[in-house]
Amino acid sequence: EQSHAAAFSQADTNRDGTLDAGDFSQFAAGGL
Numbered sequence: 001e002q003s004h005a006a007a008f009s010q011a012d013t014n015r016d017g018t019l020d021a022g023d024f025s026q027f028a029a030g031g032l
Contacts, residue, residue, distance in 0.1 A: 010027065
């Protein structure tokens with residue numbers, strides 16, 4: 001099981017510390 005921090009950093013594709021719509025859709029498309 002991934003930690004929330006690991007999942008967040010994986011989702012934060014542009015590494016700006018926030019999840020924008022682009023980060024989220026890319027993360028969701030990749031599967032949780």
